[in-house]
Each structure stands twice: as structure tokens, then as C-alpha cells.
Amino acid sequence: MKWFVLVCILSVNFAKHEHYIGWKSYYIAVSTGDQSKALVPMVQKYELDFLSHPSKGREGVVLVKPQYQAAFVKELEAEGIVYRIHVDDVKKKLDYDDQLIEVKKKSTMSRKRSRKLPFDNYQDIQVIDNYLDNIAKKYPKVAKVVTGGTTFKDLPIKYIKISTTNFEDETKPVIVIDGTIHAREWITPPTVTWAIHKLVENVTEPDLLKRFDWILVPVVNPDGYKYSYHIERFWRKTRSYDKNPVSFVCRGVDANRNFDIKFNTDRYHSDYCRETFQGTHAFSEPESRVIRDILQQNLGRIALYISLHSYGSMIMYPWGHDGSLSHNTPALQAVGSAMASAIQNKALPDFPRYQTGNTGQLVYLSTGTSTDYAHSIGVPLAYGFELPGLADGNAGFNLEPKYIKQVCQETWAGFVVGARLAGDLFKIKI
Ligand SMILES: [Zn+2]
Missing domain, CATH: 3.40.630.10 (Zn peptidases)
Structure with missing residues (x-):
């Protein structure tokens, strides 16, 4: 029974970030106004999700789904936008983050109440x-x-x-x-x-x-x-939906x-x-x-x-x-x-x-x-x-x-x- 529970816990942990299997994140640097403008249509075309926006002299970080990575990189190169891999295996990094949080939780619990x-x-x-x-x-x-x-x-x-x-x-x-x-x-x-x-x-x-x-x-x-x-992990919006069936699939509103x-x-x-x-x-x-x-x-x-x-x-x-x-x-x-x-x-x-x-x-x-x-x-x-x-x-x-x-x-x-x-x-x- 104990083994069964342990296996269940491990599977749940493994399954936790499976939504992000194959995702990668990239550092992006823009040096001209034209390059910033070129990024705008790419957001829609490749469903890009910026975790941090690039500004002048500061790289941003963008999450990219597996199906868009090759075309996205090709377009960046065509526009002369400098990029480099930030995280090659997003799911693995999220599992790593979880481990750090769990370790901290255990050490906090072991301290005096x-x-x-x-x-x-x-x-x-x-x-x-x-x-x-x-x-x-x-x-x-x-x-x-x-x-x-x-x-x-x-x-x-x-x-x-x-x-x-x-x-x-x-x-x-x-x-x-x-x-x-x-x-x-x-x-x-x-x-x-x-x-x-x-x-x-x-x-x-x-x-x-x-x-x-x-x-x-x-x-x-x-x-x-x-x-x-x-x-x-990367949920940004609220969790609401309305009578529109699309809203049931794509939930939430950016409250900001x-x-x-x-x-x-x-x-x-x-x-x-x-x-x-x-x-x-x-x-x-x-x-x-x-x-x-x-x-x-x-x-x-x-x-x-x-x-x-x-x-x-x-x-x-x-x-x-x-x-x-x-x-x-x-x-x-x-x-x-x-x-x-x-x-x-x-x-x-x-x-x-x-x-x-x-x-x-x-x-x-x-x-x-x-x-x-x-x-x-x-x-x-x-x-x-x-x-x-x-x-x-x-x-x-x-x-x-x-x-x-x-x-x-x-x-x-x-x-x-x-x-x-x-x-x-x-x-x-x-
Ligand atoms: Zn914000």
C-alpha cells in the first residue's frame, strides 16, 4: 500500500508539468525600432509568451511551443534579431524549481513551529x-x-x-x-x-x-x-469564463x-x-x-x-x-x-x-x-x-x-x- 501511495505521488509530480514537454525559452535582444516592430506579428503567429520583455540594452525571455520553434528561430535570423537559448527543456526546469521549493518547505517545517x-x-x-x-x-x-x-x-x-x-x-x-x-x-x-x-x-x-x-x-x-x-506554472490570467464556448476552452482574463x-x-x-x-x-x-x-x-x-x-x-x-x-x-x-x-x-x-x-x-x-x-x-x-x-x-x-x-x-x-x-x-x- 505504502509503495502504491509513493508511486502515485511520484506520478503526480511527473505529470505536473507535462503541459510544457518540448517547450523552450529564448533570450531575445532587440537593437532597433524595426526589430521591435518585427516581433509584434510574431507574437500572434507563433503564440509567443514573453516572461520578460526586451528593452533597449536588456534581453527579454520568451516561451515558445514545440511546433513553432523552428519557424520562429528562422524568422528571428531573417530579421537579424539576436537570440540564444535560455532553457532547452522547460519541463525539466520546472521540475527543478519544484525540488527547490520542496527542499525549503521541509527545512522550514523542521524548524521550530x-x-x-x-x-x-x-x-x-x-x-x-x-x-x-x-x-x-x-x-x-x-x-x-x-x-x-x-x-x-x-x-x-x-x-x-x-x-x-x-x-x-x-x-x-x-x-x-x-x-x-x-x-x-x-x-x-x-x-x-x-x-x-x-x-x-x-x-x-x-x-x-x-x-x-x-x-x-x-x-x-x-x-x-x-x-x-x-x-x-505559467498561468497569467484570472480563471473566469462566460457563455461563449471559446471562453470555456481559453479561460481567464488579463486583469491588467x-x-x-x-x-x-x-x-x-x-x-x-x-x-x-x-x-x-x-x-x-x-x-x-x-x-x-x-x-x-x-x-x-x-x-x-x-x-x-x-x-x-x-x-x-x-x-x-x-x-x-x-x-x-x-x-x-x-x-x-x-x-x-x-x-x-x-x-x-x-x-x-x-x-x-x-x-x-x-x-x-x-x-x-x-x-x-x-x-x-x-x-x-x-x-x-x-x-x-x-x-x-x-x-x-x-x-x-x-x-x-x-x-x-x-x-x-x-x-x-x-x-x-x-x-x-x-x-x-x-
Ligand atoms: Zn505582470
């Missing part, structure tokens, strides 16, 4: 939700958990409000940080929970709690995160194309089967509605909004939908650069250097994003962060668990500088 959230591993959604509940229980005077909505699969979308004045002092600026609107970006939830840890459990910057009220959402997209964590800002102006995002499917209408998803509601409920008080993504080591600001510059660009660039420098001062040398700039100009155009939406309704400083990804070419798709705490700490240094500067600018405004 603790109610603290370990920052040395990627956590299940339930563990993250429990952490928020425990914080609210332990620090009821400053922390409160809110269930902002319920997902298609009936999971709560939880976030935490941190305030020394119960959000009642209307002169205090609000800072909003969210993560995991894209399911597969696993480094983002620990980065948000670390911020909670630093504001409540291990306070080294008390002014941040005195001066500001905070809203922190570790996992905007719990359905997608759970699915990515347990079933399909679902905000009401230039929605449906790019038909490229209107195909259910696309990774960036925008949804049938703006705010069709509870995930985007939760962020909309947070922004709307606190409008006029939000000094800084940061939405965390991965990966690419970038700090990006509006407008992402057309690459034009907003009226507040000088402040966006100045605060963005200051955050990038603060992160860089703490970064490991083998992580790429942070770049700061307009989203459209730095990487690519994207309609219906949360940062563009926040800025359009009046949030003066709105950013999308691409957290660091691969530390070196031999790593798997996850940043190895040993780097999680490092990313948390260095990104927190950016939040500290960003919050203080945003607070100063906000004071000038009022």
Missing part, C-alpha cells in the same frame, strides 16, 4: 491569507483585514489596511501597493507581505506609519495564483488589461485565447474591481500607487497605452529614479540594474492597466514595478527561494524612499 511568515519560500494562497488574519488579530489597533471581493472560484480577495488613526485622519496621504494581478509572478506576494512585516512587526521606519495610511494587497488574483502554484482606460482600443487584446485577453467589458473581473474600488474609495488621498509585477528590473509609469508623457512626468521620473537608486544600493551585483521610464517607451504599449487607470482618475504617482527575475542563466523560472528575502528587502528600500518623497509632494499639493 512559528506563526511568522517565512520569507525563504513561495507560499500557498492559504498561508498568505492566514498571515493577514494573524496580523490583524495580533495588531488590532493598526491593522484591519478587508475582503474586497470574491473571485470566480469563490476565493476571497483579501487586503490589509494599516493606520494609526483608523483611516479617519483625512489629512494623511494613503499609499497603495498590490501584487499578483498576474498569477505567475510569484515574487510579488512576498514583497507585499514583507512591507506589511516592516510596517507592523519589525518597524525600523516609524515615520512611515505616523505619516501615512497604507493599503496592501498581496494577491489580487487568488484564483490564478492558486492555479499557477498547483497546476499550470481590464481597467477602464482606453479599454478595447487595441483589438489585439480581444481574443479569448490570448494571454492578454482584456475581457468582454471593462471591470468584468472581480480582481480589477477590487483595485478600482480601493482607488476610488481613497481618491484625493492617494499619494502613491505601486503595482508589482515580474520580471525585468524596471520602474514604469504612465502612459502605457500610447507611450505619451503625462503632465506629471517630471515628478514621476524623479520619484521613480529615486526609488530605483534606493533599490540599487541594496541590490546584489548579479541582478540587472533597474531602469526607470515611461511604460510605452521602455517596453511596450498596453491598454486597460491599473497604473494608467489610477493616474487617469487622479493618483499623482502611479507605477508598475517589474521586480528582478533570473539571477543567472542557470536558474529556473522562479527566482530561487534563497533570493526572495533579498528582493523583499531591496524593494522595501525603494518603497521607503518613494513614500517619503510622495508625502512631501502631496503636502505641497494640499
Whole structure:
């Protein structure tokens, strides 16, 4: 019987990533505008999935299904686009990532039982939700958990409000940080929970709690995160479907194309089967509605909004939908650069250097994003962060668990500088 159970466990593990058998990933470097343009139709033709977008002087990483690899490479060569293999056997690398996570889990379990959230591993959604509940229980005077909505699969979308004045002092600026609107970006939830840890459990910057009220959402997209964590590693979207039979086969919406800002102006995002499917209408998803509601409920008080993504080591600001510059660009660039420098001062040398700039100009155009939406309704400083990804070419798709705490700490240094500067600018405004 024991053997039977063991064989079953091993088969399940083996089967876990079989969807990715034969897939490869490639580093891509573009050096001219024409080369960037040439990549656009290839995305549709070869069903490319960019895990990290190439920017000037920075390689990107793209996943390619087996049936398209030969033609894709041929076209890259014809366009003179430089490429090299990133991972030759994607399934094997995912199995490797799983092993690292399992080893860490065992070592965490063998340590003394603790109610603290370990920052040395990627956590299940339930563990993250429990952490928020425990914080609210332990620090009821400053922390409160809110269930902002319920997902298609009936999971709560939880976030935490941190305030020394119960959000009642209307002169205090609000800072909003969210993560995991894209399911597969696993480094983002620990980065948000670390911020909670630093504001409540291990306070080294008390002014941040005195001066500001905070809203922190570790996992905007719990359905997608759970699915990515347990079933399909590169799942990005939500898990919803509607009456259209295509949506049943190609499930989910890219919640970060679902905000009401230039929605449906790019038909490229209107195909259910696309990774960036925008949804049938703006705010069709509870995930985007939760962020909309947070922004709307606190409008006029939000000094800084940061939405965390991965990966690419970038700090990006509006407008992402057309690459034009907003009226507040000088402040966006100045605060963005200051955050990038603060992160860089703490970064490991083998992580790429942070770049700061307009989203459209730095990487690519994207309609219906949360940062563009926040800025359009009046949030003066709105950013999308691409957290660091691969530390070196031999790593798997996850940043190895040993780097999680490092990313948390260095990104927190950016939040500290960003919050203080945003607070100063906000004071000038009022
Ligand atoms: Zn993302």
C-alpha cells in the first residue's frame, strides 16, 4: 500500500508539468525600432509568451511551443534579431524549481513551529491569507483585514489596511501597493507581505506609519495564483469564463488589461485565447474591481500607487497605452529614479540594474492597466514595478527561494524612499 501511495505521488509530480514537454525559452535582444516592430506579428503567429520583455540594452525571455520553434528561430535570423537559448527543456526546469521549493518547505517545517511568515519560500494562497488574519488579530489597533471581493472560484480577495488613526485622519496621504494581478509572478506576494512585516512587526521606519495610511494587497488574483502554484506554472490570467464556448476552452482574463482606460482600443487584446485577453467589458473581473474600488474609495488621498509585477528590473509609469508623457512626468521620473537608486544600493551585483521610464517607451504599449487607470482618475504617482527575475542563466523560472528575502528587502528600500518623497509632494499639493 505504502509503495502504491509513493508511486502515485511520484506520478503526480511527473505529470505536473507535462503541459510544457518540448517547450523552450529564448533570450531575445532587440537593437532597433524595426526589430521591435518585427516581433509584434510574431507574437500572434507563433503564440509567443514573453516572461520578460526586451528593452533597449536588456534581453527579454520568451516561451515558445514545440511546433513553432523552428519557424520562429528562422524568422528571428531573417530579421537579424539576436537570440540564444535560455532553457532547452522547460519541463525539466520546472521540475527543478519544484525540488527547490520542496527542499525549503521541509527545512522550514523542521524548524521550530512559528506563526511568522517565512520569507525563504513561495507560499500557498492559504498561508498568505492566514498571515493577514494573524496580523490583524495580533495588531488590532493598526491593522484591519478587508475582503474586497470574491473571485470566480469563490476565493476571497483579501487586503490589509494599516493606520494609526483608523483611516479617519483625512489629512494623511494613503499609499497603495498590490501584487499578483498576474498569477505567475510569484515574487510579488512576498514583497507585499514583507512591507506589511516592516510596517507592523519589525518597524525600523516609524515615520512611515505616523505619516501615512497604507493599503496592501498581496494577491489580487487568488484564483490564478492558486492555479499557477498547483497546476499550470505559467498561468497569467484570472480563471473566469462566460457563455461563449471559446471562453470555456481559453479561460481567464488579463486583469491588467481590464481597467477602464482606453479599454478595447487595441483589438489585439480581444481574443479569448490570448494571454492578454482584456475581457468582454471593462471591470468584468472581480480582481480589477477590487483595485478600482480601493482607488476610488481613497481618491484625493492617494499619494502613491505601486503595482508589482515580474520580471525585468524596471520602474514604469504612465502612459502605457500610447507611450505619451503625462503632465506629471517630471515628478514621476524623479520619484521613480529615486526609488530605483534606493533599490540599487541594496541590490546584489548579479541582478540587472533597474531602469526607470515611461511604460510605452521602455517596453511596450498596453491598454486597460491599473497604473494608467489610477493616474487617469487622479493618483499623482502611479507605477508598475517589474521586480528582478533570473539571477543567472542557470536558474529556473522562479527566482530561487534563497533570493526572495533579498528582493523583499531591496524593494522595501525603494518603497521607503518613494513614500517619503510622495508625502512631501502631496503636502505641497494640499
Ligand atoms: Zn505582470
